[in-house]
Amino acid sequence: MVEKIAYRVSATVLLLTALAMLALLLMGLTRAGPESPPVRAQTTASENGVPESAVQNAAPLEPEVAEPAAVTEKLPLSDKFVIKRILQIDEPFVHGYYKWDDEGVPDGELVITVDLEAESISVFRAGYEIGAAVISFGDSRKPTPTGVFPISQKSKDHVSNIYGLPMPYMMRLTNDGIAIHASDVKWGWGTRGCIGVPMEFARRLFEQARLGDRVIVTNGKMMNLGDAIL
Numbered sequence: 001m002v003e004k005i006a007y008r009v010s011a012t013v014l015l016l017t018a019l020a021m022l023a024l025l026l027m028g029l030t031r032a033g034p035e036s037p038p039v040r041a042q043t044t045a046s047e048n049g050v051p052e053s054a055v056q057n058a059a060p061l062e063p064e065v066a067e068p069a070a071v072t073e074k075l076p077l078s079d080k081f082v083i084k085r086i087l088q089i090d091e092p093f094v095h096g097y098y099k100w101d102d103e104g105v106p107d108g109e110l111v112i113t114v115d116l117e118a119e120s121i122s123v124f125r126a127g128y129e130i131g132a133a134v135i136s137f138g139d140s141r142k143p144t145p146t147g148v149f150p151i152s153q154k155s156k157d158h159v160s161n162i163y164g165l166p167m168p169y170m171m172r173l174t175n176d177g178i179a180i181h182a183s184d185v186k187w188g189w190g191t192r193g194c195i196g197v198p199m200e201f202a203r204r205l206f207e208q209a210r211l212g213d214r215v216i217v218t219n220g221k222m223m224n225l226g227d228a229i230l
Contacts, residue, residue, distance in 0.1 A: 081109065082228050084127040093120070095187045098133035098201035102208075105130055110213045111229050112180075112205070114195055116144060117220040121180075121197060123205055124229060133201045136183055139190030146217045149173035151209055163192070168199065169206035173215055180205070180215065 089099055108126025115121075116137055123131035138144035151171045158170035158181065167181040173195075182203070183196025195217075197205070216229070223229070 081111070082127055083124065083129070083223055083225050085129055086225060087129045087132050089132065093132075093134060095119075095134045095136075095185050095189075096198055098131065098198045100131040100201060100204050102128075102130035110209055112209070112213065112215040113223070113229065114144075114215065114217045115219070115221060116146070116217065118222070121195065123208075125208070127229070131201060131205060133197050134185060136185045136189050136191050136196035138193040142191075142193040144191075144193050144195060144217060145174065145178060146219055149178075149215045149217065151211055151213050151215065154206065154209070154211065156206065167194070169202035171206065171209060171215075 087099055105128045106126050111124045113122045119135055121133050121135050122129050153172035155170045158167040160167055170179050170181040172179045178193045180195045182199040185196055
């Protein structure tokens with residue numbers, strides 16, 4: 001009787017061992033088989049084919065511009081491009097004031113100069129000053145940068161993507177939001193780096209300026225008749 005029970009137990013152990021080995025063999029075959037490709041996370045594409053997640057993290061799109069966005073590189077200004085006329089201004093040169101006079105001035109290259117120290121902007125065509133105005137400019141939190149900047153974009157009815165405020169007759173100077181645009185120019189008022197000019201002055205300048213025209217921003221550089229605009 002004891003021998004039969006021992007035999008029965010041995011047979012059971014052998015059977016369980018065989019089943020376990022068979023299960024391990026089947027698992028090994030399953031793992032060795034071809035793997036299915038990983039499932040790609042689905043993204044909703046925008047109209048431009050850009051994933052929605054990328055659109056949410058990207059900067060807001062600019063509104064349609066008045067002229068093509070491409071800027072034609074211009075040659076450096078010639079040493080002969082000198083100041084041939086400075087506008088005669090007899091009125092108090094105060095905030096909100098501007099003067100524009102292009103009567104009889106020949107066609108030619110347009111150059112815009114801005115002096116932050118003098119809080120003024122001048123527009124020269126073929127070396128003749130045709131416009132001047134008092135400006136508002138960047139405050140201490142975001143000062144207006146100095147340098148030479150080509151106009152890279154124009155938008156007549158632009159609205160700031162950052163602040164949601166209107167920027168009429170916007171002419172972009174940098175890719176991080178610095179531009180010339182119409183503004184309510186008042187004493188003591190600053191901007192977030194932009195150059196604000198009176199509305200009518202902005203309109204006249206917008207009509208004459210072209211993409212690629214240069215804006216020279218300085219801080220205390222005064223010019224006189226006969227000086228070269230570099």
